[in-house]
Amino acid sequence: MKSTEPPKTSSWMGKYRSIIFAIGLFIIFDLAVLVATFFMSQQIADDTAALNLAGRQRMLSQRIAKTIYVAETEQVSSQLSAGTLKELKNASAQFDTTQRGFSVGGAATDTAGQDLKLKPLGGATQQDLLKQIATLWVPYIALVDPLTGPIAPTAETIRKAADYSRTNSNKILDLANQLTAQFEADVKEKTNLLRIAQVVGILLALANIAYIILALIRKLRESDDLIEQRHREYTHIMATVREGLFLLNKDGTIGSQMSASFPAVLGQPAAPGMDFLSILKRLVPEKDHEAATEYIALLFGDRVKESLVASLNPLSQLELRSTEGADDMVSRFISLQFSRVKTGKEITHLLVTAQDISERVRLTQAVKDAELRAQEEIKGLLDLLELEPAVSKRFLVDTEQSLDAINEALRGAGQTRDYPSTISEIFRRVHKLKGEATVHNLTLFETLAHRFETILSELRDRPNLNGDDLLVIPPHLEDIYSRTAKLRSLAERMSSKDAHIVQSAASGHEFGYMLESLAEKVSANQKKKVRVLTDVPDFGSLPEAKATMLRDIAIQLVRNAVVHGIEDANERVMSSKTETGSIHVTLKRLDANKFEFAVRDDGRGVIPEHIRESLVKSGRYSRAEADAFDERALVMKLFEPGISTSATIDNDAGRGVGLDVVAEKVKAMGAKIRLGTRPNLFTQFNIIFAAAA
Amino acid sequence: MRIVLAGKLPGAQIVGLARDGAQAVMMFKAHQPDAVTMDLTMPNMDGIRCIEEIMAINSDVPILVISALADKATAIAALRKGARGFLNKPFTEKQLVAALKEVISDE
Structure with missing residues (x-):
């Protein structure tokens, strides 16, 4: 799950700490200046009031003196008025x-x-100054008070006050002037101080504001640079990342940003705003598309746990097929992964x-493949070691x-250009190899030969075969070559070094045992019950070459008898036969040099109509041509390559090669072959040959 | 599973093991468990139907679907019906315990 929350590494508090500090300082400055101004203004106001009072004291000192002089004059003329007093x-x-x-404080x-x-x-x-004024004032007031009391002053009392006034009034005036001047100086000083404080405060505040503005601008520029840098990096990433990346909107459309490689990865045109599911529809089968639609809806819902549904992603491995060149189909595999993107707790997008x-x-x-190959080779080795x-x-x-012979045949095909014949020859050799592998229970070689036969079968059925078609053969040939060489090397190391190559002219007993083993294995594969009875006492007396060829013929005929001749148990019972079919293999000496080899089974016999159907099915004969063949001609067609009456192809039959091998070996031996058969009773092959040419 | 959970999920108690989907629904009604684990392939009532029935009884109960990955579409359908998570078979004890913890967690 992805989150669009801001990164925690630099919180906004940390980012703007200096600016916040500066703003705090600005507020403190302003408050300090405000408080200082308030108190200084208060002091100035007090001093100004005091200045005014000091000025009034000057005036009062003169008024007192003047009034005393008026009272003295009025006393002389006996006209002392109450108003004057x-x-x-x-x-x-x-x-x-x-x-x-002024001296001790108080109301005024x-x-x-x-x-x-x-x-x-x-x-x-x-x-x-106050003390000096007080020194003059205290006696002064003591002389003035009797003049203003309830008892009318005497002329003497007035004269004494007038005399004192004439002596000291100007002194008091002078002292009051000095006091006033002192107040004026104080007010002026405090006013200047206030002005300086205000100017300094304002300058500091301006400096602070300037710092805040500059810091904000710097931070903005840093943020802009960071955003720009991130945008550039993001653009580079989206332009160069090899994976397809985009945010899928809830409405199924591709988000506004998409990596440039996405269309290439997908192999489809794609652009921001396009409907992702519509694009997907062109790539996956309908069922997978529905599953993908449901899966995406699941991820946009908040009920399921993302980590517990990831394994259900139906788009984790998509195979995309495309054609390159003429007919070459090229497969690509892509993986589409989805992750929830949340803003807060809401799932807003899926990151694709x-x-x-x-x-x-x-x-x-x-x-x-390598593991399978190794397992096959180990099994092959173990099978070999059992022999x-x-x-x-x-x-x-x-x-x-x-394999050498097959290689030689391939080389020769380049000159003769008779590719069908080459394929038939290779087929016979591979089939013989498969037969030998079956006889010895060597599953690896049986499987390799069967795979090879599948390729050969496709080539044989291909019209207008050309040299290029045969190019598929060498890799298979090389595969069997290399495995054979490897197993031979391993087997030689693990087995006795002095083992001799057994002569093919083994005893009749060994020959019979080999055929019985073969029948047992093939019948097990075919799920049939078969018993092989052999009577081949003279096999050991045959020259090696003839014995080898007869052995190859016997393998094919016994295999054919089990696969094609003997019916399964149910069919045999329906035909009033025993469940277990019988195959008799005999080798009779007819004279000193001539032998007759026979393989007879008590199965269903050769049914000409089945051969006729096979001829048509093979595509080599039209229905009219097949209908034109008599029974004898039809039976002889069994010896042609690619003709088989088996309905299915498996390891044991169905390629139509077995009797082709027999015919080739019979020809090589200079022998004659006869086929006798009766429906539902038997099939018998007789081969008459001379031991010495 | 009983043994695994007893050791790895302290406090967890298995209140019932149902043989099929129908029995699972009945046992769910009877025991009202806090969580359910369920195979999608069951006799009598398949997993999808069973999830529907359980959701009709209590749509908040977390259900962990345990199944093979052969049919992703069916598993996704089960989740669309209300299951919370999916565990692929075969699984280890550790995977089962982790999936159960995840499916019953609130986050």
Whole structure:
């Protein structure tokens, strides 16, 4: 299963950590500047109020002095007014309250008449000035207070206050001026400080903003570069990857991105947006297409476990056939694999991977073939080792001689161009080899010969045979050659080195035993019950060449008798016969040099109509031609290559080669052959030959 | 299978072994198991029909289909009917236990 979640290796917190830090710093800067400005503004506001009050103190000091002088003048003229005293009282009270406020803090009223709370002045210079003012003010207020009390002041009281005022009023004014100037300097200093703080704060904030912007731009560029790089890499991958890759949408269409090799892997046109199942329909049988459709629907559903259904993928190995050249069919194998792609928990796509697995399939098949070949050879070796060393050695030598002869025949075909005759000759030799292999129970050679016969049979039935057609033969020939050589080498190493090649002129007993073994094996294959009775005492006295040829004839005739002559048990019982069929093999000496070899079975006999049907079936004779043959002519056709009355082809019969081999050997022996038969009673072959030419 | 599961899936208990599909459905009704393993080839009632019947009773129960791969289409049809997973025969003990764990897991 694939996931489209962002990679966990770089979280966005880590990615933008410096920017987040800068933004945090920006906020802290701004807050700090704001707080500093607030407090400094508050201080400036307080100082400005104090400055105003200090200025008022100057004015009050002058008003007090002026009022005292007015009161003195009014006293002299006996016109002292209550208004003058009241004004003096208010002025002195305001001055005194402010003076105390500056010194120890306390409530006061500002120049607008608003109540305010004064803090004690903190500066040393200011405190010093206040002390100097207090030094002058305390005696001053002590002289002024009697003037503003409930009892009317005397002229003396007023004069003393006026005298003190004339002496000290200007001093107080001067000190108040200095205090005012000091306040002005403080306000100015704090204002400058506030300005500097604001400028620095703003500059830092601007720098911070600039850093954030630059950092964001850098990050954006890095992201863009990364996206661009990934896109380039992705494009390269999709352009060069050998596998077909794409995302399959839920509606069955190919996603917007697809690897360039996909159409080549598939051998079909394919493009983003095309319906994948429609493309698939052209490649697989209807049943597989339905299974694939269901399988894809399963994967898009969330019920089944992806890992538990992968083995059911009906497209894991597809064989695609195409024609190359004239008639050559070329097979390719491709594999289509599907993986779920999820966004969150939702299955959004299937990732489809298409691979050409032809090489892998071929290698797997090659390994299987090699294993099969090795098993066959081991079995072949074991079969050979079960034989007498001399017998197995003779078989291998005979086999190699037969293969040499086949090779020679192939070479000769190039000159004579009589390809049908060449095929017949090779067929006879291969059939003889198969017969020998059957006799000795050598399954490997029997199988190899049978495969070879299948090829030969196809060639024999091919019209207008030409030299190129025969090119399929050498590989089979080479196969049997190499296996024979290998087995011979192995057998020689494993068996006695001093084994002698047995002479074909074995004893009559051995000859009879060989034919009985052959009949037993073939009848087991054919699921029939057969008994072979042999009477061949003079076989051992035959010259080797004649004995060998007679042996080949006997093998074919006994095999034919079991396969074609003897009926199966049920058929025999229906025909009032015993379940077990009998084959009699005899060799009689007719005179000093002449012998008669006979093979007789008590089977169904030769039925001319069956031969007639076989002739038509072989395609060599028309129905009219076959109908024109009399019974004798029909029976003689059995000795032609490719004519068989067997309905099926198996290891034992059906190729129509057995009697062809017999005819060839009879001719080679200079012998005469007779065939006698009666339906449902017997078939008998008699061969009369001279021991010496 | 009973022996395998007893050792490898702690807490798991086999509540019934059915001889055929019809018996499987009856036993499912009786025992209401947490999971079912099933061969597709059964006498009396084939696997597909059996899955349909079980799904009609409890559509949430996880079913693990155990069968040969000869007929993929039939196995896929079984999964379309509601089975959760497929195990190919023959299988090892390890494969069976892993498949059962997977089929009963929530993820």
